[in-house]
Amino acid sequence: MNIPDFAEKPLHPPVEWLGKWMNEAKESGEIEPTAMSLSTISKHGAPRSRFVLCKGVSENGILFFTNLNSSKGNEIASDPRASIAFHWPILNRQVRIEGLLKMTSDEDADSYFQTRSRLSKIGAWASNQSQPLESRERLLEAVDDYSSKFINDVPKPNHWSGFHLQPSAWEFWQGHEGRLHDRWTIHKLDDDWLSWRLYP
Numbered sequence: 001m002n003i004p005d006f007a008e009k010p011l012h013p014p015v016e017w018l019g020k021w022m023n024e025a026k027e028s029g030e031i032e033p034t035a036m037s038l039s040t041i042s043k044h045g046a047p048r049s050r051f052v053l054c055k056g057v058s059e060n061g062i063l064f065f066t067n068l069n070s071s072k073g074n075e076i077a078s079d080p081r082a083s084i085a086f087h088w089p090i091l092n093r094q095v096r097i098e099g100l101l102k103m104t105s106d107e108d109a110d111s112y113f114q115t116r117s118r119l120s121k122i123g124a125w126a127s128n129q130s131q132p133l134e135s136r137e138r139l140l141e142a143v144d145d146y147s148s149k150f151i152n153d154v155p156k157p158n159h160w161s162g163f164h165l166q167p168s169a170w171e172f173w174q175g176h177e178g179r180l181h182d183r184w185t186i187h188k189l190d191d192d193w194l195s196w197r198l199y200p
């Protein structure tokens, strides 16, 4: 990476900036303000994207939860490099983040799992995520089976957990008229961040 000589320390740590923009997206009335596109790398080295919901932004990184046996779960296990993109059309903003994925502790995954609705918890057991499904009825049968099995509490399945994306590079994008957008990138250099603008 070529660092321009006008690169400087960012005005705010990028994680604070993302938190502020996400709050503003929530207040603006976006329907899915926490939805983010997550790209991982297939075992053939090809990029694969899908949306997941961001469940936390902190110094630990950007958090989401999923099924560890899913396609993405297997991809992450063999290559933890990933890229995330948020888009908030009402505010005309985009954020891109690149880095490495690290699995959360079982305790953290468990405490988040317990906040989910009963049906979402049952769904985590019933859905063999990313595997071929013979019919919708088969899925609904599995939901019934697990509902009978777990009459009261639904424990977190071992195959369900969360990941933090630990960022090494960010890009913030604020749209403007005439495509004269503001773009600035923030890269990690040793333990510090350096920021510079990009042509739109």
Ligand SMILES: Cc1cc2nc3c(=O)[nH]c(=O)nc-3n(C[C@H](O)[C@H](O)[C@H](O)COP(=O)(O)O)c2cc1C
Pocket: 032, 035, 050, 051, 052, 053, 054, 064, 065, 066, 067, 070, 071, 072, 073, 129, 130
């Ligand atoms: C708005 C939106 C949010 C989603 N959130 C999640 C999520 O948080 N976790 C998840 O595993 N799948 C989520 N999904 C489903 C994924 O996009 C995807 O279909 C699923 O995880 C299987 O992906 P895979 O086969 O690449 O592993 C979401 C889909 C949409 C459209």
